[in-house]
Amino acid sequence: MLDTLQEGIIVKEYLLGNAAIARGILEAGAGVVTGYPGTPASEIVEAAAYFAKKDDLHVEWSVNEKVAVEVAIGASWTGTRAVAVMKHVGLNVAADPFMTLAYTGVRAGLVVIASDDPFCHSSQNEQDSRRYAQFACIPCLDPADPQEAKDMCIFAFELSEKLELPVLLRPTTRVSHARADVEAGQIEEGRSNPEFLKNPARWVMLPVHARPRHTELLKKQDRVRAALSDVPWNRLVLRGELGIIASGISGLYAEEAIKQLDTDISILRIGTVPPPDELCSEFLRHVTKVMVIEELEPVLEEYVERLARAQNPDLEILGKRSGHIPREGEFDSLTVRNSIAEMFNLPVEEVLSLKEAKEILPPRPPALCPGCSHRATYYAMRKAFGKDAIFPSDIGCYTLAVPMGTIDTCLCMGASITVASGIRFGGEERDICCSIGDSTFLHAGLTGLLNAAYNKARITVAILDNSTTAMTGHQPHPGTGFTVSGEKTKAVSIGALAKALGADFVETVDPYDIDATIESFKRAREFQGLSVVIAKRACVTNARRAGIKRRPFMVNNENCNGCRECVEFGCPAIEFDEDNARINALCSGCGVCAQICPSNAIKVVE
Amino acid sequence: MKTSECDIVVVGVGGQGVILISNIIGKAAMKAGYPVRGAETHGMAQRGGSVISHIRLGCEFGPLVPAGGADILLALEPAESLRYAHYLSEDGIALVNTNPVLPITVTTGQSSYPPLEEILAPLQRICSSVKTLNATKLAAKAGNPQAMNVVMLGALSKYIPLLEDMLIESLSESIPAKFLEVNRRAFALGKGEVE
Numbered sequence: 001m002l003d004t005l006q007e008g009i010i011v012k013e014y015l016l017g018n019a020a021i022a023r024g025i026l027e028a029g030a031g032v033v034t035g036y037p038g039t040p041a042s043e044i045v046e047a048a049a050y051f052a053k054k055d056d057l058h059v060e061w062s063v064n065e066k067v068a069v070e071v072a073i074g075a076s077w078t079g080t081r082a083v084a085v086m087k088h089v090g091l092n093v094a095a096d097p098f099m100t101l102a103y104t105g106v107r108a109g110l111v112v113i114a115s116d117d118p119f120c121h122s123s124q125n126e127q128d129s130r131r132y133a134q135f136a137c138i139p140c141l142d143p144a145d146p147q148e149a150k151d152m153c154i155f156a157f158e159l160s161e162k163l164e165l166p167v168l169l170r171p172t173t174r175v176s177h178a179r180a181d182v183e184a185g186q187i188e189e190g191r192s193n194p195e196f197l198k199n200p201a202r203w204v205m206l207p208v209h210a211r212p213r214h215t216e217l218l219k220k221q222d223r224v225r226a227a228l229s230d231v232p233w234n235r236l237v238l239r240g241e242l243g244i245i246a247s248g249i250s251g252l253y254a255e256e257a258i259k260q261l262d263t264d265i266s267i268l269r270i271g272t273v274p275p276p277d278e279l280c281s282e283f284l285r286h287v288t289k290v291m292v293i294e295e296l297e298p299v300l301e302e303y304v305e306r307l308a309r310a311q312n313p314d315l316e317i318l319g320k321r322s323g324h325i326p327r328e329g330e331f332d333s334l335t336v337r338n339s340i341a342e343m344f345n346l347p348v349e350e351v352l353s354l355k356e357a358k359e360i361l362p363p364r365p366p367a368l369c370p371g372c373s374h375r376a377t378y379y380a381m382r383k384a385f386g387k388d389a390i391f392p393s394d395i396g397c398y399t400l401a402v403p404m405g406t407i408d409t410c411l412c413m414g415a416s417i418t419v420a421s422g423i424r425f426g427g428e429e430r431d432i433c434c435s436i437g438d439s440t441f442l443h444a445g446l447t448g449l450l451n452a453a454y455n456k457a458r459i460t461v462a463i464l465d466n467s468t469t470a471m472t473g474h475q476p477h478p479g480t481g482f483t484v485s486g487e488k489t490k491a492v493s494i495g496a497l498a499k500a501l502g503a504d505f506v507e508t509v510d511p512y513d514i515d516a517t518i519e520s521f522k523r524a525r526e527f528q529g530l531s532v533v534i535a536k537r538a539c540v541t542n543a544r545r546a547g548i549k550r551r552p553f554m555v556n557n558e559n560c561n562g563c564r565e566c567v568e569f570g571c572p573a574i575e576f577d578e579d580n581a582r583i584n585a586l587c588s589g590c591g592v593c594a595q596i597c598p599s600n601a602i603k604v605v606e
Numbered sequence: 607m608k609t610s611e612c613d614i615v616v617v618g619v620g621g622q623g624v625i626l627i628s629n630i631i632g633k634a635a636m637k638a639g640y641p642v643r644g645a646e647t648h649g650m651a652q653r654g655g656s657v658i659s660h661i662r663l664g665c666e667f668g669p670l671v672p673a674g675g676a677d678i679l680l681a682l683e684p685a686e687s688l689r690y691a692h693y694l695s696e697d698g699i700a701l702v703n704t705n706p707v708l709p710i711t712v713t714t715g716q717s718s719y720p721p722l723e724e725i726l727a728p729l730q731r732i733c734s735s736v737k738t739l740n741a742t743k744l745a746a747k748a749g750n751p752q753a754m755n756v757v758m759l760g761a762l763s764k765y766i767p768l769l770e771d772m773l774i775e776s777l778s779e780s781i782p783a784k785f786l787e788v789n790r791r792a793f794a795l796g797k798g799e800v801e
Contacts, residue, residue, distance in 0.1 A: 014633045014642060039649030122649030145643070145669070178669040179629065179644035181636050249668060256609045256667035333609075334672035351673040352692045356728040361685055362717035364709035366620065366655030400653060403714075471650065567714055572654055575713045584708075 015182040017175045020146035021113065022047030024153030026057070028109070029188030030083050032075035033059040034068035036443065037472035038087030039122035040176040041115035045085050046475070049484045056189060061475055061484045064413070064443040065090035069097045069112060076110040077203060078196045081157050088116045088129050089412065093444070095132070098166070100205055102136040103213035105164040107197075109157030113169045115176045118295045118330035122471075124395070124412060126328065128296035130273045133168040137217050139224050140168040140273040141233070142248035146180045148233060148271065159227055163220060172295065174249055174330065225274055233271025236279055240264040243287035244340065245280070245304060247271070247294040250331055254293055257337035261346060275303055284311040291343050292319035295331055318343060366400055370573040371550075371588030373537035374398040374464050376511040378406040379569060379596065380535075381433055381462060384521030389431040392420040394445070396437035397471045398464050403570060406435065414444025421448070421457035431525055433460040438494060439469035439477045446501060453502025453530050460524040460531045461503070465494055466539035474542055498532040505531035512537055514595040540588050550589025551604045555581045559601035566593040566602065611640065611664030612766055613671040617690045618682030619707045620652040623755035626780060627680075628659040630759060634768050634776040635663045645669035654710065658690055663767065679733075680762050682741070682755060683707050688725045694733040701761050701800070702726065703754060705742035737761065737800050744795040750785070753792035760796025770797075 015023065021044050025033060035045040049059040058075075062068035068084040075082035086094065091114040098112065114132070117123040133140030141156055143149035149171050156167040201209050228234070243266040246254040251269035258265050268283045270276075284290065284307060292301040301319040308315045318324040324339055338348040368375045378401045381391070392409040393399060394416035401407055409419050420434035436445045441463050452459060469475040476482040481491030498506045505527040509520045517535060524531035538546075555566075560580045567576050573586040574593060583593075583602070594602040614631065618624045625646050635642045640663045647657040660671045673692050679700045681687030687702045694700060704722055711717040722738075729736045741757035748757070756777065763770050777793065778786055 012636065014629065014636045014644075016646075042648075121647075174645055174669055177646050177648050179632055179642070179646065180669070181642055252668040259607050259609050259667075262607050332670040332672055333668050334674070337672070349674060352732065354688070354691055354728050354732070356724070357688050357691060360720040360724055361689055362709050362711045362719055364619065364654075364656040364685070364689075364711070366650050366653040367710040369653060397653065400650075403710075471653075473648075564715075570710065570714055572708075572710050572713060575708060576715055 011184055012181045013184055014179055015146055016043060017146040017149050017171060017178045018043035019047040020150040020182045021153050021169070021171065021176075023182070023184050024150035025083050026187045027185045028154045028157040029081055030157070031057060031080035031194070032072060032082040033057065033085070034062045034071045034082070035085030036062055036065050036068055036090055037469050037475040038090050039472055040117055040173040041085055041087045041113065042472045042475065044113060045484060046473075059484055061477065063478060065094040066097060069094040069101070072110055073097060073101055076106040076108045079108045079194045081109045083111045083113060085113045087123065088114050088127055089123060089125060090114065091129055091132055093413065098132065099136050101166050102138050102217055103210055104202055104205060106160055106166055107164070109160035110166045111153065111156040111160060111169055112166055113171070116170060116172045116296070118172055121173050124410070126296060128299065129168065129170045130299045131297055133170070133273050134299065137221060138165050138168060139163070139228060140170055142271050142273065143169070143171050143175050144249045144252045144269070144271065145175060146178055147182050149175050150182060152233065152271070155231070162227060163223060165220065165224070172249060172330070225277060228272040228274065229276045229278060231272060234269065234276045234279055236268045236283055237266060238283070238286050239266045241266070241286065241288045242343065243267065243283060243290045245270060245283065245290060245292050245300060247300045250293040250295060250336060253331055253333045253336035254340065256333040257340050260337060261341060261344070263344060265340070270300055273299060275300060277307070280304070280307055281311045284308050284315060287315065289316040289343070290318070291324060291340065292317065293325055293331070293336055293339065296327065298327065367570070367572055368397065368400050369540055370571050370586040371540040371590040372397070373466055373511045373535065373540065373590070374401060375404070375569065375571060376514060376590070376592045377462060377464055377517065377535040378404045378435070379592070380511065380514055380517035381406050381435070381521055383518045384525055385431050385433050389433055390420070390423055390428060392416045392423065392432070392434040394436040394440050396440050396464075398435060398437055413440055414448050417445055417448035417452055417459075417461055420459045420461070421452045421455065424457050424459055431460070433462060433521070433525070435462040435464055438463060438465040438467065438479050441494065442478050442492070446497065449498060449503065449532070450501045457530055458528065460521070460533065463494055463498070463532060463534045465534050465536040467536070468539045468542055470539045470541065474539065495534055498534070503530045503532040505529065506534070507532075508534040508536055510537055511535040512590055512592060514592055540590065544588065550591070552583065552587035552589050553591060553594055553602050554583050554605050556601050556603055559599050561599050563598060566597055569593055569596060609665060609667055610662045612678070613665070613676050614661045614663070614678045614680060614766065615671050615676045615690060615693045616659040616661065616680045616682070617686040618657060619686065620655050620657050622682045622707070623752070624657050624659050624682060627755045627759045628661050630773065630776045630780050631661050631762070631766070631768070633779065634772040637772050637776065638768055640664045641666045643667065643669040656686055656689060678762065678765055680758055682758055684722055684725050685709070685719065687729060691729050691732060694729070696733065698733040699765055700729050700733055700736045701758065701765070702729070702736065702738045703741040703758055704738050705740055705754070739796065739799040741796060744799065745792050748791035748795055749788040753789050756789045756792040757796035760793035761800045763793070763797055764800050
C-alpha cells in the first residue's frame with residue numbers, strides 16, 4: 001500500500017486513512033511505534049512496520065494497549081518521538097498510564113492514536129475518545145479525512161513537544177478506513193542523541209510530586225488553547241445569520257450538504273478539542289441560530305452552550321439536546337443534509353425503503369470460515385458439556401459462533417475467564433466452560449486465569465489457539481514466534497503459561513480430531529478445580545496462505561439419510577438439497593463433518 | 607448542486623474481492639487526475655458477511671455515497687444488489703453478477719434464497735437500467751473463477767468516465783504478475799458482455 005512511495009519527493013498516493021497516518025508518523029521522525037491490533041486502527045502499525053527494516057525505527061505489536069502506551073512513554077522520556085496506536089476501547093485498557101502521563105508530561109513528542117468506531121461496525125461499544133482527552137486535560141485532534149489525519153499526526157508531535165504533553169489523535173472508522181488521494185512527504189530520521197535524563201520530580205509520581213504536577217497541568221491549559229487557536233483545521237466561513245458548527249468528518253458532510261442545498265449558511269469547522277475560543281466567539285456573535293453537528297458525544301455542543309452564555313445569550317442552539325442530531329451511530333452527507341434542511345424548513349430527502357429487501361432477502365451475517373477450527377472446538381465443547389452449561393466468551397473471530405450456543409457472554413478483552421469465575425462465585429452450580437482466543441489470552445487473559453487459580457474458581461477455560469490475531473487481519477503475537485516485521489523471536493508456550501499461572505489440569509488437543517477433543521473436554525468438566533483445554537490448530541486462512549492444501553470432502557448420497565447433523569454443524573461449505581447434504585466448493589478439507597456424520601456418508605474426494 | 611462526478615457503490619460478500627476492485631478504480635481515477643474518496647468495510651463483516659465499498663470520483667467531500675445518490679451499483683452477488691439497492695439514484699445503473707453465494711442462514715435452512723427475477727424486479731423499478739451477467743461463469747472461462755470481480759470491473763469500465771488503459775494499468779499494479787493474463791481475459795469478457 002505504500003510501496004510506490006519514495007523518499008525525498010512529494011507524490012500523491014491513493015492511501016487508506018490508516019496508511020496516511022502511518023506515513024505521518026514516519027514523516028514526523030518517530031523512533032518508536034507501538035500498538036495492539038483492533039479495528040479500525042490495525043493497519044497503522046502494519047504500514048509503519050513496512051519501513052522498520054529500512055529506517056532507524058522500532059515498531060512492535062505490544063501485548064496490550066497499556067503496555068503499548070507505557071513503552072511509548074519510556075521512549076519519549078528518552079528523547080525519542082513515540083506513538084501508541086489502538087482502537088477506542090483499547091484506550092480503556094491504557095487509561096491508567098494515559099491519565100497520569102498528563103501529569104508527568106513528555107520529553108520527545110508522544111502521540112496516542114485511538115480510532116473510534118461510531119455505529120460499532122466492528123466493536124462492542126461506540127465510546128467517544130474525545131472525552132478521554134478532556135478527562136486527562138490534554139489536546140485532541142479530530143481529522144475529517146486521510147490527508148488531515150496525516151497532517152494532524154505530524155503537527156501532533158510538534159504540539160506534544162511544545163506543550164510537553166501527550167496529544168490524542170482521534171480518527172473514526174470513516175477516516176481510518178477511507179481512501180483518498182494523499183500527498184506524501186519526506187521520511188525523517190528517527191532518533192537524535194537519545195538519553196534518559198534522571199529527574200525524579202518529573203518521572204516519579206509519588207504524591208509529593210504528583211500534587212505540583214497536577215497544578216502544573218491545570219496551568220498549562222491556557223497554553224493548550226493558545227497553541228490550538230490558529231491551526232488550519234479550525235476554519236470559519238461567515239455568510240448568513242444561520243450557522244453550522246461541525247467537528248471532524250461531520251464538517252465534510254455539512255460542507256457537502258450546504259453545497260447541495262445551495263444556501264448562504266455560515267459554517268465553522270472544528271478539528272481540535274478544546275475548540276478555539278476567539279474563532280468560536282466571533283461565529284456565535286454573528287449567528288442567531290446554530291446547529292452543532294458531531295458524531296457521538298456532545299463535546300462541541302456543551303462547549304458552544306457554555307460559550308454562548310457569555311457571547312450571545314439569546315442564541316438558539318440545535319443539536320443533540322434539542323433532538324435534532326443523534327447521539328449514537330454514524331452520519332453521512334444525507335443525514336446531515338436532512339438535519340440542515342429541517343433547520344431551514346426545506347424539504348428533506350426520504351431514503352427509499354424497498355419492501356422486497358426486507359421481505360425476501362435472507363440475512364447474511366458474518367460467520368466462521370469453512371474449516372475454521374473454532375467451529376470444531378465449540379462442537380466438541382457442546383457435546384461434552386451439554387446445552388445446559390454456561391459458556392462465557394471473549395473478543396475475537398470465535399464470538400461469531402453465537403448460533404452454536406456456546407457464546408453466553410462477550411464484554412471486553414479478557415472478560416471470559418473473570419466473568420466465568422464471578423458466575424461460579426455468584427452461586428451458579430452448573431458446569432461452566434469459558435472460551436478465549438490465543439491473542440486475547442495473552443492480551444488480558446493471564447491475570448484472569450491467575451485470579452481463577454488463586455481464588456479457586458471451579459471452571460473450565462478453553463483457549464482457542466489458532467496462532468494468530470485473526471479477526472483484525474492475522475497479526476502475530478508473543479505465542480507465534482514472529483514480530484510485526486516478520487522477524488523470528490521467542491515463541492511463548494501458552495500451555496506452560498497456564499500451568500505457571502496455577503491451572504492443575506492443562507491439556508492440548510487438535511480440534512480437527514473431534515473425538516479426542518470431546519474426551520479432553522469431558523475430563524476437564526470432571527476435574528475438581530481449574531481446568532484448561534488448549535485447542536490448537538492454525539487458522540484455516542493462514543494455513544491456506546502458507547500453501548497448505550487439504551483434499552476437499554464430498555457426500556455419498558447412497559449413505560446420506562438426510563439427518564442434517566452436518567448441516568447443523570453450520571459450516572458454509574455444507575448445503576442441503578431436498579433430501580441430502582451437499583458439500584460445495586468452499587470446502588477446505590478439515591474433515592470434521594466426516595467425523596460427525598452418523599452414517600459415514602462423507603468421504604474425501606479421491 | 608452536484609458534489610461528485612461519479613458515485614459508485616460496490617457490494618458483495620466478504621472474500622469476493624470488493625476492496626481490490628474498489629482500489630483499482632480509485633487508483634485509476636487518481637491517475638486520471640480526479641480527486642477520489644473511498645470507504646471500505648474491514649473487520650468483522652469480512653468473514654463471509656455482506657460488504658459495501660464506496661468510491662466517489664471527482665469528489666472532495668466525505669467518503670460515503672449518500673443513499674439515493676449512486677450513479678452505479680456494482681453488485682458481485684445478486685442478493686446483495688437488492689440489499690443495497692436504496693443507494694441507487696433514479697438515473698443510476700445496476701450491474702449485477704447473477705451467480706448467487708448462499709448465506710449461512712440459507713445453507714442451514716433458516717431462510718430461503720429468492721429467485722433471481724424477484725431480486726431484480728425492484729431494482730428495475732427504481733433505476734434507469736439493470737444489466738446482468740454471470741461473471742462467475744465468465745471468470746471460469748477466463749481461467750479462474752476467483753477473477754469474477756475483475757469480470758465485473760470490465761463490465762463497469764463501459765459506464766465510468768475512466769479510460770480502459772488506466773484501469774488495466776491500475777489492475778496490473780494491484781495483482782501478482784502471474785495472474786495478470788487471466789485477469790486481462792476476465793476484464794475483456796466482462797466488458798464484452800455489456801457491449
